[in-house]
Amino acid sequence: MANLTNSCWAVVISLVLMAVLAVSAVSAHAGSFVNVYLTGFESPDFAPGALVPQDGLPGLVWQWSSVATVDSPATVSGVAANTGSQGVELEHGSGVGVQADANYFTNLSSETFVDVAKVTWDMNVLATGELTNPPFGPFFGMDNFTSSGVTKRVGFAGLDATTGEVLFSAPGTGLLSVDNDTVTLDAWHTWQMIMDFNTQTFDVTVDAVLVLDEIGFSDVTVDIANYSAAALTTFSGSNDTASNNQGGTAYYDNYSVMTAGVIVGDFNHDGIVNAEDIDLLRIAINTNSPDPIYDVNGGGLDGTDFTYEVQTIIGSAFGDADLNQQVTFTDFVSLSTNFGSSGTGWGQGNFNLDDITNFADFVAIANNWGIDLSSGVLTETPAPEPASSTLVFAGLALFGWRRRQ
Numbered sequence: 001m002a003n004l005t006n007s008c009w010a011v012v013i014s015l016v017l018m019a020v021l022a023v024s025a026v027s028a029h030a031g032s033f034v035n036v037y038l039t040g041f042e043s044p045d046f047a048p049g050a051l052v053p054q055d056g057l058p059g060l061v062w063q064w065s066s067v068a069t070v071d072s073p074a075t076v077s078g079v080a081a082n083t084g085s086q087g088v089e090l091e092h093g094s095g096v097g098v099q100a101d102a103n104y105f106t107n108l109s110s111e112t113f114v115d116v117a118k119v120t121w122d123m124n125v126l127a128t129g130e131l132t133n134p135p136f137g138p139f140f141g142m143d144n145f146t147s148s149g150v151t152k153r154v155g156f157a158g159l160d161a162t163t164g165e166v167l168f169s170a171p172g173t174g175l176l177s178v179d180n181d182t183v184t185l186d187a188w189h190t191w192q193m194i195m196d197f198n199t200q201t202f203d204v205t206v207d208a209v210l211v212l213d214e215i216g217f218s219d220v221t222v223d224i225a226n227y228s229a230a231a232l233t234t235f236s237g238s239n240d241t242a243s244n245n246q247g248g249t250a251y252y253d254n255y256s257v258m259t260a261g262v263i264v265g266d267f268n269h270d271g272i273v274n275a276e277d278i279d280l281l282r283i284a285i286n287t288n289s290p291d292p293i294y295d296v297n298g299g300g301l302d303g304t305d306f307t308y309e310v311q312t313i314i315g316s317a318f319g320d321a322d323l324n325q326q327v328t329f330t331d332f333v334s335l336s337t338n339f340g341s342s343g344t345g346w347g348q349g350n351f352n353l354d355d356i357t358n359f360a361d362f363v364a365i366a367n368n369w370g371i372d373l374s375s376g377v378l379t380e381t382p383a384p385e386p387a388s389s390t391l392v393f394a395g396l397a398l399f400g401w402r403r404r405q
Contacts, residue, residue: 033118033258035292036111040084040254046076051088051104057290060106065231072102072234080251082122082188087253092138092161092234094247101235103143108257109228116260117154117195119144119230124251125159127185136160137237139167139176140250142193144202146226152219154227157193157204157212159183160237161248167237168204171216176237181211190254197224230257265296265313273313275323279345281309282353303353315373318351319365325373327365335361 037057039045045056051074055061066072072093080087090104125140141158145151155169166179183189183206195202200220204212232252236244265273267280284294285301295301297308310316319327321334323346335349338357344350349357351364 033116033260034264035295036113036257036259037106037108038256038292041076041080041086041088041252042084043086046086048076048078048086050074051076056106059110060108062104062106064102064104066102074102074104074232080124080253082124082251082253084253087122087251088232088255090140090232090234090250090252092140092236092246092248094245103229103231103233105145105229105231107228108230109147109226113197113224113227113259115196115198115224117144117197117224117227117230118192118258118260119195119256120190120192120258121232121255122188122190122253123159124188125161125164125183125185126249126251127164128162128246128248130162130246136162136240136243137246138234138243138248139237140234140248141167142191143169143231143233144193144195144227145229145231146219146222146224147228148223148226151228152222152226153217154195154222155193155202155215155218156233157191157202158233159185159250161185161250162237162246166204166206166211168212168215169218172218172220174218179211181206183211188251188253193230195227197222197227230255265309267293273309275321275346278306278309278314281306282345285353306353317368317371317373319361319368319371321347321349321351327368327371332365335365 037060039056041056046054051062052064053061054076064074072091074088074090076086077089078085080089088104119142121142123140128138138161139158140161141156143156144154146154153169153174155174157166157168159165160167160178164182164185166181166183168177168179169175170177189206190208192205192208193202194204195217199214200217200222201214202212202217203210203214232255234248234250237246238244263273265277265281267277267284281294281296283289284291285303285306289301294305296305296313299305310318314323316323316325317327319331321331331349334347335357338344338348338350339362340356340358341348342356344355344357349361351361354360
């Protein structure tokens with residue numbers, strides 16, 4: 001009986017270890033992701049017509065690279081929409097002796113990536129309809145690159161428009177490889193490609209189902225700091241003449257490029273979220289920044305992001321100038337020293353979205369006076385009656401004195 005019991009425990013322990021390892025494998029790519037580039041190709045950011053050289057985000061112009069002898073155009077079109085009213089229609093040119101490979105991308109080399117890059121896109125690959133001795137392809141999908149003097153391929157993944165097979169780049173070579181999985185043609189699917197630059201591997205899911213697991217990068221030792229492009233891509237599905245001549249069409253929508261390993265709300269990427277980040281967020285809100293990194297609560301960039309940054313991410317309160325999670329006389333000194341000054345930031349007692357430290361900021365301190373969040377639990381230490389009266393009179397005196405300057 002003891003042996004049986006020990007055997008049972010051994011099985012239980014083994015199952016627990018397997019579960020832990022499985023969770024660890026999933027967690028390696030889990031966590032918070034921050035959008036670096038996000039678009040549904042909608043108006044007014046994109047207009048119907050050629051994708052190149054439109055710039056859905058200022059400074060990030062769509063461009064293309066190709067060795068084609070015929071066009072493989074990418075067009076912003078209502079026909080290509082999965083959600084909303086517009087998407088991108090990508091064609092693979094056809095004809096005798098043609099070469100129609102093409103990449104459409106926006107250069108992201110100026111953006112900051114840390115550890116992991118994740119690309120998601122919706123794609124509908126139209127079936128070629130070649131049923132008798134069909135050629136292969138064309139391929140439609142996503143191709144990823146780094147660039148630092150020399151362009152290197154991270155890897156690609158996508159679909160064969162004739163067979164419906166999942167195609168991907170072979171580790172170390174980038175040669176076209178075929179997976180055992182197939183995906184329905186003439187239908188929308190959500191693709192996700194996660195590239196881990198620490199392990200130099202990528203995973204791919206289609207409609208949240210894992211189809212490619214830990215595929216080695218095409219070029220070895222590529223650096224996340226040089227990640228530059230997630231390209232809408234088409235090329236021939238094989239080197240035979242029929243495949244090279246095979247035309248095709250795919251629709252793309254809801255394209256996003258994200259990174260992980262960063263702290264949400266850390267806009268200057270110094271590893272901490274502090275007053276500098278609050279001030280950067282204030283500027284972003286007031287200038288209607290298109291950069292999705294500032295949308296920290298996921299609801300669109302507005303004043304609620306400012307509140308979320310202070311209260312949820314930092315865990316502080318309005319009026320806490322030194323961000324020690326307590327609103328005390330020290331914070332009042334920061335406000336009084338800068339009272340009436342413009343161009344001030346959080347550390348100078350400016351606790352709202354304007355650019356001046358004034359009576360509205362004093363009200364923020366007064367409303368939260370005595371709050372203590374340093375223990376992780378909200379406590380309030382009411383000021384003794386003389387002290388609270390002194391604060392009120394100090395504020396009124398300060399307000400009156402500044403008005404007389």
